[in-house]
Amino acid sequence: AQSVAQPEDQVNVAEGNPLTVKCTYSVSGNPYLFWYVQYPNRGLQFLLKYITGDNLVKGSYGFEAEFNKSQTSFHLKKPSALVSDSALYFCAVRDSSTGGFKTIFGAGTRLFVKA
């Protein structure tokens, strides 16, 4: 069965500093990996995804993520954090061996960027 873990409930970073939000996953087949962001009382907004190819994927708002197959990780990164990046971030995985339709989400990591 597929699963995803976000080991940090909260990440604190100063504005202008680089940020990393961690994610590890477990699948039987090949993983399709996603990051979403959620602002208060809103739905989830898609940031970026890894399907195949280059391990470093770039997404919206300057975010990027690196797929590491050996460590089964897909950490979200941004070189310079903004206060407006403060939100709840979800990592998600879809397992190709299950037909590739069911996306499982982590519990989320709250990012707090201090001015």
Next chain:
Amino acid sequence: DTGVSQDPRHKITKRGQNVTFRCDPISEHNRLYWYRQTLGQGPEFLTYFQNEAQLEKSRLLSDRFSAERPKGSFSTLEIQRTEQGDSAMYLCASSRGDAEGNTIYFGEGSWLTVV
């Protein structure tokens, strides 16, 4: 390109009443998903449609829950005899069905409070 639309955005109901939520997916998307999200948790998969066919239901979807997508376009999620534990945000999402790695796009969610 309009996004996924959900209605109502908020619903307060008394325990034991029935509620129904509607979801209108992005027009060219033939896959539709329902998720449930409680405070401090990531979205939990409930069910999935490909066109009008409901292909998988989570164990979370008790017999008080029913979802339909009669014409392969909009979908409804009905909860009968609501309980306080049903209080959550119900998220609808949609995607194209032509590739396993397609991104799912979420609506703004429907908040349910059972009092």
